[in-house]
Amino acid sequence: MGSAVAWLGFVGASFLAGAIGGAATGPAIAPWYAGLAKPAWNPPNWVFGPVWTILYASMGSAAWLAWRAGAKPSAFVLFGVQLLLNALWSVLFFGLRRPDLAFFEILALFAAIVACAAAFSAASRAAAWLMVPYAAWVAFAAALNLAIWRLNA
Secondary structure, X not given: OHHHHHHHHXXXXXXXXXXXXXXXXXXXXXXXXXOOOOOOOOOOHHHHHHHHHHHHHHHHHHHHHHHHOOOOHHHHHHHHHHHHHHHHHHHHHHHOOOHHHHHHHHHHHHHHXXXXXXXXXXXXXXXXXXXXXXXXXXHHHHHHHHHHHXXXX
């Protein structure tokens, strides 16, 4: 039972970061975001919800696997840091409408994800691999963030 509760805790923490970020992307943001110039390769808006749902479940599961494998406490500090940075990006980009600040923040987020995956890998290769799609999506999001910033500067 303890392992299931731990899994729910890690996945719940991941979705909580998403909810905090989501609070910054409410309906009032839609007209602002719709009015931004975006590159041709910008995904349709409906893609983001399903992708983030999968990624939050994966990153929470990665933390759980690392926990079960006895990862060092520092790995979970990095996990928490990347969750905070994840939530902060939405606040900067959508809440404050600052793609410039959000771009530099997303670079820190990417570095935190890579560091967390590396820390997880010391205990569980599966945990590290579960962080790879998240890192890839954030790298794509960083490129998109940069393009939007440049197109609207």
